[in-house]
Amino acid sequence: MALVLNEEQRLLQDTAKDFLCKHASVASLRKLRDDHDPIGYDPGLWRQMTEMGWASVILPEAYGGLEFGFLGLGVVLEESGRTLTASPLFASAVVGSSAVLLGGSEEQKELLLPQVASGDLTLALALEESHHHRPTHIATTVKMQGDDFVLNGNKCFVLDGHSADKLIVVARSSGAESDSAGLTLLLVDRDSEGISCHRTIMADSRNAANITFENVIVPGADILGAIDSGWSVLEPVLDRGRVAIAAEMMGCALEAFERTVAYLKEREQFGVLIGSFQALQHRAAHMQSELELCRSVLLQALSTVDDAPEQLPLLASLAKARLNVLVKLVTNEAVQMHGGIGVTDDLEIGFFLKRARVAMQIFGDTGFHKDRYATLCGY
């Protein structure tokens, strides 16, 4: 377990920062938004990111990965949070490849992981069915029909769902609607017959979709893991995703905070720099303290993925809950401290505010993770 980065990880961070600032700044996201880009990210940029190995950071060497672990992944995600870079990094290279890695057969891993790593294939997790994260409440059904499966149901808030090549669908094969038992994961081509996919335009200008499955036939070989036991794969996948999105949120919060502190040092009112007002100094200093606490939580959660997976549920909920609270505080204060210009679309600070709110909903809001943490603690 490490709470400080090693030399390798620091180098990766520098590279990521350098590249993203040059090629994927917030201005790029604005352009994707204003152009109503149909894909919602720049495939050329994603190609370059995969060439630098960012889609293979957590993969074992056997599948073409760098085997840098989650601390390595964390620095890349954090930097992409600073620039609000839209890319399949989270949905495909973290969540998608974790699902294949933890649930897939040897054959599936050998086939799919190198393609995800190279960017030739993108994945998306089709999980949510309501406007709140409730990962065991699954009504989408999967039934056997000969050697095939038949899928029926509705999914929403599928991150990158409209652009991914393959969907990892969470469906119910048995049990009651809220049981964790009886879930099954399936790999489904997004252009399969019976799938209708509608991109949803979200506040953060990133990518999500509502997807309907109507008698979609899935070959029996495309099950991910065992029938009825999808939860044993899904839960650790979600926890990895929670830690990963927390890393992105850390970058988002840090960038919004640093831009705000810089503004406090340049904006003059009443003949002085507004940063000299104690009312603002104390709020900024409080945020700095919260950032420090979250930094420790995040580093521990990232190392836990690789070094102590049995503690991952607790640490993932801790990280997601704390980062949710942090990013809400910091982005709200960032807008407020910028004053009038803070609520203009011209200033990029609003992009951070909006990304923060969407990210807070991904894989569990604050209430979800507080409840889960309390339950894990036995109360």
Next chain:
Amino acid sequence: MEDLDQFGLDVRDWLDANCPTSQRQPMGREDQYWGGRRGKFPSEDAKVWFERMRDKGWTVPEWPTQYGGGGLTPQQAKLLKNEMKRINARNPIYGLGIWMLGPAVLEYGTEKQKQQHIQAIINGETRWAQGYSEPGAGSDLASLQCKAEDMGDHFLVNGTKIWTTAGDKCDWIFCLVRTDPNVKKQEGISFLLIDMDDPGITTTPIALISGESEFCQTFFDNVKVPKENLIGELNKGWSVAKALLVHERKLMAEIGSDSPRHILQPNAAAREYLEFENGKIADARLRDDLVEYDMLMQAVALTHFRTFEEKANGVRSAAPMAMKYVGTEAEKIKSELLLAIMGSRGVGWEGDNFTPQELDTARLWATSKVMTIAGGSSEIQLNLIAQKVLELPQR
């Protein structure tokens, strides 16, 4: 690394062989040994334990061996601390000499001062008080008025110091005194060591809202102090004090982790005082408060670990600057939460109708209000973060 592993094993063996069983039990305040001329060992075992640790230099593991310290590296000292925690070994001696004055003398003192004071601290012969604050100089410490006039062969000290912790039980006091009233306030302050048995010194305890009176006010009336008791240069006391404040803040931030005997943790209190339904605390609001507190404390604990790892790896970060603020505010949250969980049983003040644990909870709740004021109030901590870390413009 292998050496460090071997060291860990050696420490474990030595502690197993040398720490008396009675010194591995949770302790109350009355079990602590603070040293000094008036200090008494709470038990024969406590004395044996202290002497064995002292002889290894492990009461001050990182101090140099030539003055009786342990000469350990930060990593080794951490290992020792962990091994002691593992067997619940008690801290053999407490005191500001070890925590604050010793480090100052080692850094700024002359060879003669080191000879005179370091060994005495390690041997538990002197108990030290801190004389910084004055009735008119709290958060604005640099405006202090207690003066030391140069009388040629000695200083003549007149004035008063307040919040001198256990001042009535201490042997010596390290003071910030005004040695030049005619320059900018920080520049006319010196760091002076004063023997509390000197004629002209009186100390009276102050009753606090917690019902305790561990803090005192000390009065100096024409007290003669030898010139050799000056630490560092004349009028450079502010720098010495600043260096020491870091130690004090670290200490205040860590106080929560050394929980004495009766102190309930909110998690345990919930089991004792709250109703559960289907394995969950029935009161959703208190459950939410509790989980928020538990998450905060885990974040604080992880940040303590991170600052240590950063120090050991030579990484600088802003985390230590925030810990006094965060740690003491967390203690207040904890105390308020305990009261909420325990209801009217948490606000008993004295008598047989409440358990000792309940009474302690109420007293500690009142004490928690002290911690965000003493050692630089939370507001001062935020000022410092704004100034030193964020480098925001000053007025």
